[in-house]
Amino acid sequence: MGRDVMEPQLWxxxxxxxxxxxxxxxxxxxxxxxxxxxxxxxxxxxxxxxxRHFRFRAETEGDVALRFRxxxxxxxxxxxxxxxxxxxxxxxxxxx
Numbered sequence: 093m094g095r096d097v098m099e100p101q102l103w104x105x106x107x108x109x110x111x112x113x114x115x116x117x118x119x120x121x122x123x124x125x126x127x128x129x130x131x132x133x134x135x136x137x138x139x140x141x142x143x144r145h146f147r148f149r150a151e152t153e154g155d156v157a158l159r160f161r162x163x164x165x166x167x168x169x170x171x172x173x174x175x176x177x178x179x180x181x182x183x184x185x186x187x188x
Contacts, residue, residue, distance in 0.1 A: 122162045
């Protein structure tokens with residue numbers, strides 16, 4: 093996914109659930125910007141406090157980019173991308 097090696101990475105294990113949480117101001121709602129990429133399934137969305145939570149199930153091993161869109165009060169469009177690496181449901185130490 094061409095990310096800088098110094099950036100944090102989100103890892104999920106195939107078959108597990110994970111959430112992406114985005115801060116939200118009143119009247120500015122985040123939404124998932126793209127159709128579902130292969131490898132993850134959106135299973136829920138909720139607003140808890142000042143954050144919108146998107147819950148996903150990691151399905152298959154691979155790299156996924158999740159993109160989210162928001163429109164501010166000034167009508168500017170804001171995009172956020174979260175890179176997720178899905179690891180196989182196998183202990184990496186057991187492969188040796």
